[in-house]
Amino acid sequence: MFQKILIANRGEIALRVLRACKELGIQTVVVHSTADSDAMHVRLADESVCIGPPPSRESYLNIHQIVAACEITGADAVHPGYGFLSENAKFADILAAHNITFIGPSGDHIRIMGDKIEAKRTAKRLGIPVVPGSDGAISDDKEARRVAAEIGYPVIIKASAGGGGRGMKVAHTEADLEVALQTAKSEAGAAFGDDAVYIEKYLEKPRHIEVQVFGDGAGRGVHFGERDCSLQRRHQKVWEEANSPALNAEERSRIGGICAKAIADLGYSGAGTIEFLYENGEFYFIEMNTRLQVEHPVTEAITGIDLVHEQIRVASGGGLSVRQADIKFNGHAIECRINAEDPRTFTPSPGTITHFHTPGGLGIRVDSGVYSGYKIPPYYDSLIGKLIVHGRNRVECMMRLRRALDEFVVDGIKTTLPLFRDLVGNPDIANGDYDIHWLEKYLAKGE
Known part of the structure; x- marks a missing residue:
């Protein structure tokens, strides 16, 4: 150790x-x-x-x-x-050169999964279902038209080195394609220094489902179930759940098994998250994050396993502490990302927190580094805390979440707490009936 x-x-x-x-x-x-x-x-x-x-x-x-x-x-x-x-x-490689352990996967695995095109090729080779689309970067308009015609409109153009929604454009018809392609390439080049883009089938009403995986670097892999991250604004996650209200036990076991085997076959070490779009009973790989996720606490809540402990154990050479048969799923958990932002315009709201009171009670966890009197600097991400709620089932979890949101107090700055108080009372959210476009449509109606 x-x-x-x-x-x-x-x-x-x-x-x-x-x-x-x-x-x-x-x-x-x-x-x-x-x-x-x-x-x-x-x-x-x-x-x-x-x-x-x-x-x-x-x-x-x-x-x-x-x-x-x-x-x-x-x-x-x-x-x-x-x-x-x-x-x-590069950071992982430099640490290794200085005989310092990077608590994460190898630099090679980070590189593979950091390139969206190579990641998709690798996923396909490992037996992970992928979205129909181009095999690599699109070279010109002619190739783009050919690929789009083969997979059918609408299509989405994505930056190979992208993330966070930058370098992504949708074309609903061939007439839209040329402008979408050029705009995506321009955005990708400006944001990432690489204008390579690829094309995929655009799914109309998918869920965003991700599977938490771990590998020991020596051919063993496990999964810790899935999370539903479909409530998003501008491709940024806002609310996450485990397990997904859209999946049944058979689907959960099937996609989890596929991902665990893929991680084992890859020889991957440490924590990772394989992300999918899910529509009409089918999963489509979109990317893999080679790190701990913001939303990891909901997985910890339903499994009772500390994922950071597991990261440290694996990186130190201790291997995985659990086998797949040891991992059991208990109840339901939801995480709300509390940001220092205006709840309507989402403009950042740095400043001094004059009063900070977190909720408590059974099944309530708050991960936050702020306190009363703390001054939020304007230089970084606006996330100030995460409210994680666990219940024996989704109904109990939602009831507990409503109570916890009522208790949560942050004075002196604007936060997104009012948004979550609205969402927890919405019938679609209560029924688990939403997709990745739901939140933006909801916010547009409110404006």
Whole structure:
């Protein structure tokens, strides 16, 4: 087991990882920018190192400063959390060159899954169902028209190196295709420095289903069930559930088994999430995230397994602590992402929190790094906390969520709490009857 882990992140995920380390008896080091000197994870860590000014590129994305912090403090491993450098293959390679363990997969696996085209090829080779589309990057308008005609309209054009909805355009007819293609390429080049795009069949009303997987790097893989992340705004997840209200036990077992076998065959090490669009009983691979997910607590709630403990165990060479037969699913869990944003316009709302009170009681968990008097800086992601609720079934979970939202108080800034109070009372949400377009249509009606 590691002696000292450096946590290369901030906010609630840094605090989440720090708590896991303390439970395992591992010393902790956190890095922080000058804007985060009074953050909760900085206060609670055994050691802290300031690595630069507020801009991320000069601090949390500064690989050389983070490696230097490891060497100064004697950290023998780095947990990247999510975001920032968590899916940066170069970072993983540099740590390995300095004999520091990256708590995550190999740089090669990060590279494969970070390239959307190569990821799709790999998924297909491993027996994972994929969305019909081009085998690789589209070279010109003629090839785009041919592929689109083969798979049928509507189609979606996606950036190969993309994410977060950038470089994605839908063409409903051939007349739309040329403009959509050029716009997607332009956006991709500007956002990612790579204008390669590919084409897939556009599904009209899919769910977003993701499967939590783990591999030991030596040919063993397991899955921890699925999460439903269909409530999204601009391709950003807002509300997540486990298990999905859209799947039955047979479908859950089938897709989970496919993913676990794929991870084993790949020789993958650590946590990963294989994401799908799901429509009419069929799953279609869209991407794999080679890191811990923001929404991992709902999986922990229904399995009773600490996924960060599992990450650390696997990275230290201890292998997986469970076999597939050991993993049982208990009840239902929902996570709401509480952001420092206006609940109607979603404009960021940095500032000082004057009062912060979290809900409690059976089945309630709040992951947050803020407190009364904390000043939210304007430089980073607006997520300030996650409310996770667990119940014996979805009905009990929804009732408990409604009560917890009523108890949650954040004063001094605007947050998205009012949005969740509206959603929890909506009949479609209560019935689990929604798809990836539902939330944006709902918000458009409200405006």
